[in-house]
Amino acid sequence: MRTSTWIIQADHRIRSLTPFVTTFLMVLISALPWQIASFASITPAFTAISIYYWSIYQYLKLPYYSIFGLGMLLDLLTGIPLGLSALIYLLVRAVLNSQRTFFMGKPFWIVWAGFAVVMLGVSVFGWVVNSLYFSAFVAPLPFVFQCVLTILLYPVISFILSILNRNMLNKS
Amino acid sequence: MRSYRGRAVLTALPLKSVVQRSAFVLFVGAALTAMILSRVEVRLVDNVRGAISDTAAPILEFFSHPAASVASFVEDFDELLVVHEDNKLLKMQNAQLIKWKAVAENVVRENEDFRKRLQMVPDPDSRYVTARVIADSGGPFVRTILVNAGTANNVQKGQAAISAEGLIGRVVSTGSRSARILLLTDLNSRIPVVVEATREKAILAGNNTLYPKLEFVSSSAGINVGDHIVTSGEGGVFPSGLPVGLVTSVEDEASFVQVHANLDRLEFVTILDYILPGLLPNTIRAGRIGPLK
Numbered sequence: 001m002r003t004s005t006w007i008i009q010a011d012h013r014i015r016s017l018t019p020f021v022t023t024f025l026m027v028l029i030s031a032l033p034w035q036i037a038s039f040a041s042i043t044p045a046f047t048a049i050s051i052y053y054w055s056i057y058q059y060l061k062l063p064y065y066s067i068f069g070l071g072m073l074l075d076l077l078t079g080i081p082l083g084l085s086a087l088i089y090l091l092v093r094a095v096l097n098s099q100r101t102f103f104m105g106k107p108f109w110i111v112w113a114g115f116a117v118v119m120l121g122v123s124v125f126g127w128v129v130n131s132l133y134f135s136a137f138v139a140p141l142p143f144v145f146q147c148v149l150t151i152l153l154y155p156v157i158s159f160i161l162s163i164l165n166r167n168m169l170n171k172s
Numbered sequence: 173m174r175s176y177r178g179r180a181v182l183t184a185l186p187l188k189s190v191v192q193r194s195a196f197v198l199f200v201g202a203a204l205t206a207m208i209l210s211r212v213e214v215r216l217v218d219n220v221r222g223a224i225s226d227t228a229a230p231i232l233e234f235f236s237h238p239a240a241s242v243a244s245f246v247e248d249f250d251e252l253l254v255v256h257e258d259n260k261l262l263k264m265q266n267a268q269l270i271k272w273k274a275v276a277e278n279v280v281r282e283n284e285d286f287r288k289r290l291q292m293v294p295d296p297d298s299r300y301v302t303a304r305v306i307a308d309s310g311g312p313f314v315r316t317i318l319v320n321a322g323t324a325n326n327v328q329k330g331q332a333a334i335s336a337e338g339l340i341g342r343v344v345s346t347g348s349r350s351a352r353i354l355l356l357t358d359l360n361s362r363i364p365v366v367v368e369a370t371r372e373k374a375i376l377a378g379n380n381t382l383y384p385k386l387e388f389v390s391s392s393a394g395i396n397v398g399d400h401i402v403t404s405g406e407g408g409v410f411p412s413g414l415p416v417g418l419v420t421s422v423e424d425e426a427s428f429v430q431v432h433a434n435l436d437r438l439e440f441v442t443i444l445d446y447i448l449p450g451l452l453p454n455t456i457r458a459g460r461i462g463p464l465k
Contacts, residue, residue: 028232032306033439036436040435040436043308064192064196076221076224076228078313079309079352082221083203087200093196094196126312136359138313139379139380
């Protein structure tokens with residue numbers, strides 16, 4: 001009896017790590033060298049998709065400290081100014097804290113449109129802060145491409161995440 | 173059960189939002205502090221970066237193999253379609269190259285002979301280490317790559333990194349088993365170069381686009397479209413004469429260069445350990461490239 005409770009608890013703990021683990025994988029995917037022409041500078045913001053998705057559907061399982069840690073890791077691995085991704089993703093999370101109830105239960109295209117707005121904000125904010133950080137006019141075009149590519153990729157990744165959400169988290 | 177939970181959440185909500193808000197402020201503060209620190213305390217942040225990269229290097233290395241396999245699979249398929257034409261072209265080139273090889277061997281012999289006669293000072297030692305690319309910039313912010321060789325392999329900050337086609341950038345920070353290379357195209361990259369034909373000196377400045385800019389050119393008259401750009405070796409950190417790129421456009425205010433190396437497709441890079449004799453005292457050099465000859 002006690003063993004089975006222990007197993008159920010452990011199972012629950014491991015399942016509740018899904019949002020963190022998937023976002024961690026997104027960080028790795030972003031950092032990996034894919035050797036595809038022009039891909040490095042416009043690599044979609046996989047991490048942004050994951051954080052957006054989990055901030056709506058499983059926000060308790062991806063708290064601020066996880067987001068901060070993952071953002072810092074992304075900065076450290078990719079050479080982005082340290083703290084920049086962490087700052088951006090904390091803001092994404094804060095925005096969704098106030099809008100989460102709006103998105104809950106809404107049809108997919110509304111959630112997608114919401115992501116497009118958030119991603120646009122992420123790109124503009126990222127570009128401005130990056131330019132200020134280096135005190136230079138940073139080429140804006142790659143930011144535009146990355147933004148568009150990430151928005152287009154959202155349905156695919158959110159579909160995968162929704163399967164994980166259903167099978168790993170909502171079952172128990 | 174559900175309504176009870178609903179009520180409990182309602183009561184706990186205000187308290188939770190206070191805690192959450194303070195957590196948010198705390199972490200945003202931490203992120204901002206990190207950004208300021210990375211501007212002010214460059215060395216400290218570099219060390220932290222090095223340590224974290226070292227820890228992550230084995231994981232990234234493990235995953236970079238499948239990433240490279242996916243890329244090469246796509247590439248293989250592409251190449252399969254043109255294999256016949258490629259073969260013909262390669263045979264033709266091979267015949268030409270055999271001829272050039274004979275010429276080159278001849279020139280090398282001749283050069284050696286001339287050097288001996290002139291009693292010229294030999295070129296400085298240049299050792300190298302080849303490393304796998306395990307991470308790239310992953311977005312539009314910077315143009316850097318991470319490689320799986322560090323101070324344990326004699327990789328030092330400032331060294332030149334090259335691919336088979338030419339210069340790709342320089343080492344900006346090192347861990348013991350990993351190093352970050354700032355690519356030529358990055359906003360912060362500045363490389364002393366020279367136009368090969370006219371010996372017109374310039375600084376190649378990255379601008380986060382595919383075409384870095386030639387700065388501090390005394391007169392644009394000395395630069396033409398198609399000119400070869402090579403490193404000038406000024407400052408003594410880089411060897412001179414490393415191929416960099418071709419001039420693609422010459423305008424009144426600026427000229428732009430297309431880099432020889434395919435910076436998108438870097439799988440392995442070579443890092444040169446090059447020290448100009450007399451630039452650094454022997455004590456610093458000792459242990460790195462051995463005693464002076």
